[in-house]
Amino acid sequence: MSAPTVNGDRLWQSLMDMAQHGATPKGGVCRLALTDIDKAGRDLFVEWCRQAGMTTRVDKVGNIFARRPGRDPKADPVVTGSHLDSQPTGGRFDGVYGVLAGLEVVRSLNDQAIETDAPIEVAVWTNEEGSRFSPAMMGSGVYGGAFTLEEILDKQDIDGKRFGDELERIGYAGEDDPTDHPMRAYFEAHIEQGPILEAAGLPVGVVTGAQGQRWHEITVTGMEAHAGPTPMAIRKDALVAAAKIIQCVNEIGHEHQPGACATVGFIQSKPNSRNVIPGEVFLTTDLRHPDDAQLTKMDAALKECCANVAEESGVTVDVVDFWYFAPTPFDEKLVTLVRHGADLHGYQTQPIVSGAGHDAVYVARRAPTAMIFTPCEDGISHNEVENAKPEDLEAGCNVLYHAMLEAAGWHRGGHNEAE
Structure with missing residues (x-):
């Protein structure tokens, strides 16, 4: 019996329809977490799930779970999903592909009259990007025990708006306990957000794990003074000191190869006046490495x-450890199911370690987890020009389809395909 496949055209159209919510002039999306545009995207997903015969429920941090029942109502579900929120200048595929690939799996199950033993669920995790509210991966983080519900609900955006209040405002503050959701297995399909698969000419990456990450918040405090009368030799310029730290971060990334990445992505200078020596600078750092020992060395x-810059520049430097998670290996059995799904369709693959954080990293704390990568054009993501080929997205969804079928057990026409 031939292997069932998904409807790639329908998957692509769903992605294009969802991309209308928050569409930007350059072809990307701006769908920040818990905004009215995020609500519109959530509402569209929920309506599509209703049309597919699924039931939905929402937990207290806003995570959505849409369920297709299985033959065994007591069995833990096989779950797939990702996120619908985006960066301010985000693309049409980051996160949303994993959600709509899951929906396409369910639609294809319906089209082909396939029953599964375990229920199938599609998850939308709240605020994966961490752009409007920080840190990232809040919904999955509460599920995985990295954060408490209370601390996340009290987070505020740059305008002082509280996460919990905004969740209530858009109508997605549910009643379910975010930590009470057992899963038989969790799969997440995602564009790679890097250049490896495209360079190799491969349609599918079998993700074996994710890099560890350490985020810091650094405040450099010097002394504000007039830019004209203050001699260079006695200045305590916080911005100059911050520039030295930024250069140092870049050097740390180069010095801990292979695999290291080090970035300063956000900076604020005060008072931000052209004729005043900056007295305070706030910046963030993002350190990543697949080996935790190397990540620890980068942190040190x-x-x-920072200590050396403070002493040399006559400023104070306060470093706060903002966020950390260790490198995460994925479940070997589920990784094998992903590989088997690719082999079934004749897709060439290669093992790959995720350079980005994903909801799957926190879900892996609670449930067996694996990921599927598909190429993206020039490896570009978190950018309005982010792009992917329909045939590659279809291939990744076909792999997801079969990995989920094997994990859930399936039946068609009275025949048990899992046996």
Whole structure:
């Protein structure tokens, strides 16, 4: 019996329809978490799930779970999903592909009259991007025990708006306990957000795990003074000191190859006036490595650099450890199911470690987890020009389809395909 496949045209159209919510002039999306546009995207997803015969429920952090029942109502579900929120200048595929690939799996199950033993669920995790509210991956983080519900509900955006209040405002503050959701297995399909698969000419990456990450918040405090009368030799310029730290972060990334990434992505200078020497600078750092020992060395190198800059520049440097998660290996059995799904369709693959954080990293704390990567054009993501080929997205969804079928057990025409 031939292997069932998904409807790639329908998947692509769903992605294009969802991209209308928050569409930007350059072809991307701006769908920040818990905004009216996020609500519109959530509402569209929920309506599509209703049309597919699924039931939906929402937990207290706003995570959505849409369920297709299985033959065994007591069985833990096989779950797939990702997120619908985006960066301010985000693309049409980051996160949303994983959600709509899951919906396409369910639609294809319906089209082909396939029953599964375990229920199938599609999850939308709240605020994966961490753009409007920080840190990232809040919904999955509460599920995985990285954060408490209370601390997340009290987070505020740059305008002082509270996460919990905004969740209530858009109508997605549910009643379910976010930590009470057992899963038989969790799969997440995602564009790679890097250049490896495209460079290799491969349609599918079998993700074996994710890099560890350490985020810091750094405040450099010097002394504000007039830019004209203050001699260079006695200045305590916080921005100059911050520039030295930024250069140091870049060097740390180069010095801990292979695999290291080090970034300063956000900076604020005060008072931000052209004729005043900056007295305070706030910046963030993002350190990543697939090996936790190397990540620890990078963290130590950053803190040593900050101490040296403070002494040399006559400023104070306060470093706060904002966020950390260790490198995460994925479940070997589920990784094998992903590989088997690719082999079934004749897709060439390669193992790959995720350079980005994903909801799957926190879900892996609670449930067996695996990921599927598909190429994106020039490896570009978190950018309005982010792009992917329909045939590659279809291939990844076909792999997801079969991995989920094997994990859930399936039946068609009275025949048990899992046996």
